[in-house]
Amino acid sequence: MSRAALPPAAPRAPLSVDRIAEAALALIDRDGLAGLSMRRLGQALGVEAMALYHHVPSKGRLLDAVMDRLVLDFDLPAPGSMPALDRLRHGLHAYRQIAIAHPHAFPLLVGRRFNSPGAFAVYERLLQAFAELGLSPAQSARWFRTLGYFVNGAGMADIASREQAPDATPLLLQRQPEALPFPQVAAVAPYLRVDRLDDVFGFGLDMLLQALAQQAAQGQTPAR
């Protein structure tokens, strides 16, 4: 019924927040957010569920730890490595890849407040790029949020479009869009398909970064 005890020569690695978070992410990736329970996580780690509470005070804080783990995949180039605008473009594409690589975990980044030191380190790099472009703190805040809104919304849409949840509504859009009583929707539907999501993301991001560059140039060379 239970597995044979390991020999003392290979003792079980001790629990730690990092090890727990890593296992939690793996479980979420495999079974979805709803598939993560303290009991199943304990099982995956070879331990009773209640043992986890010695390292993590609640499931909420465990999810925060998973976010900290996730943000490590946010590959935002360091200042000096390339021009600021390229760093932003590269970084935001990498951020979207988190949504694609971890579709069940990504909503945590969007829906939960994220104020850990690791998160702040990423924010700092983003804001360095804005400052390098000559934006004021007020303008930096606006662009920080605007770009964040875009990439978070894009990631969520990527997930909602791709995911075939067992209770999801049927995908009316993917087949026979011409049968719909909505002519505009029917005409546009082919361009809303999942295989166009890369194109759309690149388009929207370029649109925003162009406007950002334009505004930065204006700020450095005041009109008149």
Next chain:
Amino acid sequence: MSRAALPPAAPRAPLSVDRIAEAALALIDRDGLAGLSMRRLGQALGVEAMALYHHVPSKGRLLDAVMDRLVLDFDLPAPGSMPALDRLRHGLHAYRQIAIAHPHAFPLLVGRRFNSPGAFAVYERLLQAFAELGLSPAQSARWFRTLGYFVNGAGMADIASREQAPDATPLLLQRQPEALPFPQVAAVAPYLRVDRLDDVFGFGLDMLLQALAQQAAQGQTPAR
């Protein structure tokens, strides 16, 4: 223990999907998404939980019905009422208000696929505005998604920034930002506060609608 039976003169209103969805939304608004259970919803409707399954096949489909109810608040002006760009601006501001009015339910709109007839009717109106501006179907799809990413991301950030969930991480940003070891974050933090969210949303939306107008004008008057 149980409430007295109502007299036959005032028979309990019969259940219906709409009545169930309305009660579910009220429950979500009051107690959060996690506070919605079939048992508690039944209780709110004066009925056993299992009675709900005669009108709704699963909790997933119930959530779809709540989305259908929510989208009724999406006040997107009809064609002819005002210029296309103003309709878009008005509609997208109204959409954000859904996030602010129903912070616990809004994530459903962002995270779940939304292909009901009511949703298509809204999509149709949005796409009519793009067509009126002279966008091709391919361009309409790009702008439809780009604007959708922005408003969905903005709504989620509005919620995450405001909500004081019991297990949320502390709000390092709101107080003593100058104590952080991240100079750029410290400088920008005052402009990231909750009381600046209206300003940020207006800014980002204007940025996007400007780019959209610019592109529409180019499309109608081919260069050279």
Next chain:
DNA sequence: ACCTGAACACCGTTCAAGT
């Protein structure tokens, strides 16, 4: 210090039964 095991107050959903 770290982990276990029982218990509490919940879940969504199935099923057989009532009217």
Next chain:
DNA sequence: ACCTGAACACCGTTCAAGT
């Protein structure tokens, strides 16, 4: 046709106990 009640297989978390 519509609703009930018991049951099944789960939850997060508390608490007292073990080592």
